[in-house]
Every structure is written in C-alpha cells, then in structure tokens.
Amino acid sequence: MEFVERYNGCGLLVSVKKKIAEAYGIQKVEIFETESFGKMLVIDGKVQVTEFDEPFYHEMLVHVPMNSCKNAKSVLIIGGGDGGALREVLKHDVEKVVLVEIDNNVIELCKKFLKIDAGAFDDSRVKVVIEDGRKFIEHCETFDVIIVDGTDPVGVSDPLFGRDFFEICNKKCGVFCSQSQSPLIQRQLFRKMIVNSTVIRNRTVFTSVVPTYPMAYWSFIIGGDFSFRYVRRNYRKIKGKTKHYNPEVHFSAFALPNWLKEEIRDAELRGN
Ligand code: AG3
Numbered sequence: 001m002e003f004v005e006r007y008n009g010c011g012l013l014v015s016v017k018k019k020i021a022e023a024y025g026i027q028k029v030e031i032f033e034t035e036s037f038g039k040m041l042v043i044d045g046k047v048q049v050t051e052f053d054e055p056f057y058h059e060m061l062v063h064v065p066m067n068s069c070k071n072a073k074s075v076l077i078i079g080g081g082d083g084g085a086l087r088e089v090l091k092h093d094v095e096k097v098v099l100v101e102i103d104n105n106v107i108e109l110c111k112k113f114l115k116i117d118a119g120a121f122d123d124s125r126v127k128v129v130i131e132d133g134r135k136f137i138e139h140c141e142t143f144d145v146i147i148v149d150g151t152d153p154v155g156v157s158d159p160l161f162g163r164d165f166f167e168i169c170n171k172k173c174g175v176f177c178s179q180s181q182s183p184l185i186q187r188q189l190f191r192k193m194i195v196n197s198t199v200i201r202n203r204t205v206f207t208s209v210v211p212t213y214p215m216a217y218w219s220f221i222i223g224g225d226f227s228f229r230y231v232r233r234n235y236r237k238i239k240g241k242t243k244h245y246n247p248e249v250h251f252s253a254f255a256l257p258n259w260l261k262e263e264i265r266d267a268e269l270r271g272n
Contacts, residue, residue, distance in 0.1 A: 003032060003040075005047055007185050007214045012047065014040065014212070021113045023105040026156060031113045037212060039114050041082055043106070043151050050212045054084050054116055057179075058149075059245035060208040060253065061220060062088035065145050065177035067234040067250060068226035072144040072174070074098075078133035078160060080149035081106030083117025089147070090120050091239045098143075100129045100136045102156055134159035137168045148178035153189055161189075163196040170200045175224040180205070182214040183260055190219060191267035197221050198268060205264060206253040208244075 001016045015035035022030045030042045038051025049057075062085050066072055073095045077085050081101035089097050101107055107128065111121060120126065129136060133148070146169050150157035159165055160178070169176050180193040197203050200223035210218040232247050256264075 003034075003042070005042075005045060005214075007182075010185065010215075012212060012214075014047075014050075016040075021109050023109055025105045026103050027105070027151075029103070029105050029109055031109055040212075041106075041110060041114055044155055046152055047212050048151065049082050049084060049114065049116065051114075051116065053211045054082075055243040055245075056208060057210045057213070057218065058084040058088050059242050060206070060249075061085055061147060061149060061177060061179060063235075063238070063242065063245045064206060064220070064250055064253065065147060065175045065222055065226065066092050067231045067247075068222070068228070069144060069175050069234075070227075070230055074141075074143045075145045075147065076100065076140065076143040076173075078136070078146070078148045078150065079157070080147070082110040082114055083107070083120050085147060085149045086120040086126065087116065087118045090123055090125070091242075092234070093237065094125060096127070097123075097125055098127045098129060098140070100131055100133045102130070102132050104130045132156075132159070134162070134165055137165065137172065140172065142172045142174075144174040146173040146176045148176075150179065152181065152186070153192070161193055161196060163199055166197045167199045170223070173224050175222065175226045176200055176203075177220060177222045180219045180221045182217060183207070183219045183263060184215040184217050186214055187263070191263070191272065193221060194264055194267040195271055197223065200224065202226065204254070205256060205260070207256065207260070208249075208253055 017033040041049040153161035203223035
C-alpha cells in the first residue's frame with residue numbers, strides 16, 4: 001500500500017505496511033506503520049510526524065526558543081497533540097507547561113499508538129487544555145515561551161496564522177516561536193505568515209531540514225526577547241539527548257540563502 005501527499009504538482013510517496021488507527025472528528029486523524037520511517041501521523045491527508053524525522057522538527061521548534069531565554073520557567077504549547085514538542089520542553093528546567101490542543105482525538109490516538117510523547121502527558125508540570133488556541137490566548141496568563149505547533153493554515157489552524165493572534169502573543173510572551181511552512185512549495189502560506197507576524201517584536205526566520213515535509217526544507221519564525229547569549233549554557237543543561245539539535249545547528253539555522261531573504265523582504269514590502 002502506498003500513501004501519497006500531493007502539493008502543487010509534486011509530492012511525497014511513502015510505502016505503508018498497515019493503518020494502525022484512525023479517527024474522524026473535527027479532523028481526519030490517521031496513524032500508519034510505514035516501511036522506512038517507522039510510525040507516521042497524518043492529519044487531513046498531510047504528514048505531521050514520522051518517527052524517523054520528528055526530532056529534526058520538534059527539537060528545532062522547541063530548543064531554539066527555549067535556549068534563547070535566560071531562564072524559561074513557564075511554557076505554552078498551542079497544538080502539538082502528538083506530544084513531541086512537549087517531550088522536548090520537559091528536557092528543560094521548567095515549572096509549568098500548558099498544552100492547548102483543539103482536537104482531543106490527536107492526543108488520544110498518539111498517546112495510545114504513536115507514543116512519541118515518552119510519558120510527557122503524565123508529567124506533573126503539564127496541564128492539557130482541550131480548546132481552540134485562538135480563543136485560549138485571549139484569556140490566558142503570560143508565558144516565558146509560547147510555541148505554536150499547528151497544522152497547515154488551511155483548516156482549523158488558520159486562526160493561528162492571523163495578525164490578531166500574533167498581536168496577542170506578542171503581549172503575552174517572552175519569546176515566541178511557530179512553525180511557518182515550506183518556503184519553497186508553500187510560498188503563499190509562508191508569505192502570509194511573514195506579513196502577519198511582523199507585529200511580533202524582533203520577529204525573524206530560521207530553517208531546518210525535515211525530510212518528510214513538503215520539499216524537505218522547513219521554516220520557523222521566532223520573536224520576542226530572544227538572544228544567542230544563553231544557547232551554549234542552556235544546551236549543556238538539557239536533560240537527555242538530542243538527535244538533531246546542537247548549538248552549531250542553532251546558529252546556522254539563522255543563516256538564510258539570498259532567495260529566501262528576498263522572499264521575506266518582498267512579502268513585507270507588498271504586504272501579501
Ligand atoms: N505540524 C507542522 C507540519 C505540517 C506539515 N505539512 C504538510 N505535510 N503538508 C507538525 C505537527 C507535529 N507536532
């Protein structure tokens with residue numbers, strides 16, 4: 001059996017041994033056993049996680065903002081129901097982590113069948129809230145770090161790419177970080193993210209390789225009061241191992257090729 005995800009005239013083909021689980025609620029959630037990438041989480045037909053390369057994504061999404069803070073104690077994760085980002089946050093010396101997931105099916109299926117959370121949901125520092133992240137941000141307290149681990153902004157995640165959402169996040173975070181799509185094959189989604197997120201202070205872009213995401217080259221935005229000063233010190237304090245992330249990878253992730261700098265500048269100038 002083959003799973004195919006298409007995007008703009010190209011795509012990814014993954015050989016699948018079997019479907020392990022599925023649920024239909026506000027989204028279609030599926031977990032597969034694949035031939036080459038271990039287990040794979042797919043939401044509304046789009047690859048979210050494979051066991052093979054989820055650390056490439058989750059470690060960059062989490063350790064880049066966490067290591068950019070002097071001393072992050074409180075963290076908000078919006079999305080991330082698979083628990084991969086949560087697992088990485090807990091490698092830091094944090095006191096409180098709130099995870100806000102809109103779709104309880106994602107948490108239930110992933111805890112039972114994907115198991116990349118490594119027990120993170122049972123940690124006493126963690127509070128899980130089932131709510132729309134866009135609504136939650138309006139009434140919540142402030143956090144040292146806010147991390148947005150959403151799906152592509154076409155379905156339920158669309159409000160997490162809106163200017164009004166970023167405006168509130170800017171007021172409620174020390175450091176903000178969100179995934180921001182493939183700048184190569186999802187140009188319009190990426191540009192929308194760039195334009196709307198300019199309301200976050202010091203907002204800038206970094207990238208990583210994530211082989212099973214569209215075109216394998218993924219972008220993230222970071223903003224707020226982040227600094228390179230603490231990166232090496234915080235890295236030494238991380239509990240457990242990282243498969244992908246280290247300080248050199250952190251620094252080099254901010255080195256952008258000319259075409260990408262140009263794309264960002266152009267989006268900011270035109271406002272779309
Ligand atoms: N969400 C961001 C990746 C989206 C991939 N998009 C796609 N395949 N079209 C990842 C969530 C994992 N915690």
